[in-house]
Amino acid sequence: MNYDVIVIGSGPGGYVAAIRASQLGLKTAVVERESLGGICLNWGCIPTKALLKSAQVFEYINHAAEYGIKTAEAEADFAAVIKRSRGVADGMSKGVQFLMKKNKIDVIMGTGKVKPGNKVEVKAADGSQKEYTATSIILATGGRSRELPNLKQDGKKVIGYRQAMVLPEQPKSMVVVGSGAIGVEFAYFYATLGTKVTIVEFMENVVPVEDEDVSKQLLRSFKKAGIEIMTSSSVESVDTSGAGCKVQVKTASGMQTLECDIVLSAAGVVANIENLGLEETGIKTEKGKVVVDEFYNTSVKGYYAIGDIVGGQALAHVASAEGIICVEKIAGHKPEPLDYNNIPGCTYCSPEIASVGYTEKAAKAAGYELKIGKFPFSASGKASAAGAKDGFVKLIFDAKYGELLGAHMIGANVTEMIAEIVVARKLETTGHEMIKSVHPHPTMSEAIMEAAADAYGEVIHL
Structure with a gap:
């Protein structure tokens, strides 16, 4: 045919x-x-x-x-x-x-x-x-799911994301290898339902592709939720011969052994x-x-x-x-x-993460002189009313022309807010235009206007 x-x-x-x-x-x-x-x-x-x-x-x-x-x-x-x-x-x-x-x-x-x-x-x-x-x-x-050479998936004790979605019973403990979107989403899911979760991340920050301020906030939020996090660490081997798993983890201070029911390999695709x-x-x-x-x-x-x-x-x-x-x-x-460079990334753990464009580090490396505005949800009336005060909106502007270089958000429902930034960047909107675009009150999205205002020294509610 x-x-x-x-x-x-x-x-x-x-x-x-x-x-x-x-x-x-x-x-x-x-x-x-x-x-x-x-x-x-x-x-x-x-x-x-x-x-x-x-x-x-x-x-x-x-x-x-x-x-x-x-x-x-x-x-x-x-x-x-x-x-x-x-x-x-x-x-x-x-x-x-x-x-x-x-x-x-x-x-x-x-x-x-x-x-x-x-x-x-x-x-x-x-x-x-x-x-x-x-x-x-x-x-x-x-x-x-990417299989690491020293972390072969057997589909039962060492699993990928597909098995993580249909486990026959909830594990009492789990080690999640990798803290990208897949890793932190499953870590949040299992920890919230009562599984003892430890995240092992090779890089020095969790969600390593995100802006460092976002990584630090997620670390605080996850630790507060009882999730253990080991950064600058790597899983060297997993022994599955017993009832559970014995995970050998190499850290800056030496080798550690973690015991758990399940190891979830979330090291990308x-x-x-x-x-x-x-x-x-x-x-x-x-x-x-x-x-x-x-x-x-x-x-x-x-x-x-x-x-x-x-x-x-x-x-x-x-x-x-x-x-x-x-x-x-x-x-x-x-x-x-x-x-x-105008593709939004969203991670749906709690708090949610959403970002687009340059991180602060990448913008500096690209040679831009920056104006940075940040508005915490602790200063948002809607966030307080919702009981969701963790997190912030961070906007990065080119100081010379006012171009919006990047946006980084962590907090409740931020995955629904990032599209405004994608459209703004597509239309080459400047910081001053964002400040003068009236946002509805009370909403979480006001934080975008306030963050833009903070970058230019005009913020009202901080």
Whole structure:
């Protein structure tokens, strides 16, 4: 069968690219080996947020007295929490099935492999193979949990994020290796439900890609919540021969042994580029990623790649944006290349983290003279009323032209606030324009206006 576009992978890059292709009048098919929606909808973004919501509800109940509400002692039903999360994921996957039908996109179930001559070979679950052709083939095969050489995952005691979402019972203790978004989200979830959690982070700060002020605040908040944190430390080995795990951790002061039920390896993701036919087709890769240009052309004409398998940030919304740009270019439109310096990052632990653009350290390294404004939620009326005073908004401006270089937030609901900054940066908004944009009172978002005012010595509520 011949198509205008075949997309291999139906995650947030693949299914979005397919829908946009169909909207533009291209005959489109999607190849998927597991579940529509990919990792994000089935094992990542969506079901993890369902787990985190359950943890947040449990946390609210346990602190109800602080809001003047008397409750009986709450008990978390771990199996029911997991079941709810899986139900949410299933619902989202069915939603993608509906979108495929609505947009007249053919769904081909099986494992896809590219071949020379604009061909895709699909191997079905029963072992049968079929070949398809397309003018344009888009690779959107995503990523998986990275396995460290000295931390082999057995799926039972040493696990990745997929197993962490469906454990048969709640562990009494857990060591989380890595404090990126996946690590701190699961650390918060399990600790809130009563698991004793220790985070081991190789870098000197937790959430190491974030601004240092954010890292320090999260460290304080997590320690207050009873989560133990070991930075500048590395897991050297795990002994799983006994009932639990004995984890050997190398720290600045020497070796330590941690005992726990489960070790969660959260040391990032690795691209799914094996057995895709890349070498056979002549598609170039570099450092485990497919090499593409600004419109996602690979080294071979007619073959494209988007999402976690290319060099940008491994985020669902990046994959979606890349998919749309890629398809619009294929259809003869003139899309703008993606600005990778204006991509928001969100982490959904509690307190939440959201950021975009330069950190203070990176802005200084880039040679900018800075104006920095910071507004703590402890000075926010809405945050006080909500009982969510931890955290702040930090804005970084270029002192010369007033350009908003970066924003860093930690606190309740900040993942819902960061989009304002993304739009402001896209429109090249200056600090003075932000100060003069009236924000509603009382809201958490007022902190953005106040932080801008603080950078220019005009802050009212500090």
